[in-house]
Amino acid sequence: MLTGELYLASDLELRTAHLRAQALLARFNATAADAGQARRTLLTELFARFGDDTVLKPTFRCDYGFNISIGRRTFINYDCTFLDCNLITIGEEVQIAPGVHIYTCTHPLDAPQRRAYLELALPVTVGDGVWLGGCVIICPGVTIGENTVVGAGSVVTRDLPPNVLAVGNPCRVIRSV
Numbered sequence: 001m002l003t004g005e006l007y008l009a010s011d012l013e014l015r016t017a018h019l020r021a022q023a024l025l026a027r028f029n030a031t032a033a034d035a036g037q038a039r040r041t042l043l044t045e046l047f048a049r050f051g052d053d054t055v056l057k058p059t060f061r062c063d064y065g066f067n068i069s070i071g072r073r074t075f076i077n078y079d080c081t082f083l084d085c086n087l088i089t090i091g092e093e094v095q096i097a098p099g100v101h102i103y104t105c106t107h108p109l110d111a112p113q114r115r116a117y118l119e120l121a122l123p124v125t126v127g128d129g130v131w132l133g134g135c136v137i138i139c140p141g142v143t144i145g146e147n148t149v150v151g152a153g154s155v156v157t158r159d160l161p162p163n164v165l166a167v168g169n170p171c172r173v174i175r176s177v
Helices: 014-027 036-046 111-115
Strands: 059-062 068-070 079-084 088-090 101-103 118-121 122-125 164-168 171-176
Touching: 014 036, 014 059, 101 122
Parallel strands: 059 079, 068 088, 079 101, 088 122
Antiparallel strands: 164 171
16 A cells, blocks of 8 residues: 555455544544643554644544654644545644645546555655645645645645645646745
8 A cells, every 4th residue: 555556445454444543533523622632642643643732623534544644833724634545744834724635545547446446545745834725635646845835725636846836726836935
């Protein structure tokens, strides 16, 4: 799965890992608004890394959690979904607005492979200081350079360089920032 090769999501090890993540997420998503330490404990158990002074608001969805690394002083707002069938690396001091979706998984274009329930996944990297506007979608294999701003509703299908404003569907660079 992490090599970008075809895999079966129904694999027993993956199903077990998925159930573990869903149990932790159910607890996290049910926490009270003033349960900051309880939330942090659950997210530290779920993710590969959950940086100091980082905040993630419920509800949150992911597949496994252990493929997600989040740097310090990052803020992730309500109702985000990170499909982490491959690595999702989020830098430090990143701002993520409500409803952002990050997808690492995809399906083969070949119909017989899809019908056999094969999937593949490519890593996503979000650099330090990035701001992702509301309801941004990041597609598999994308890297967003540091300090880049991605406008609300954008669908990021290709890498974005550092220090730019990018918007649209498909997302494109508008200017430097």
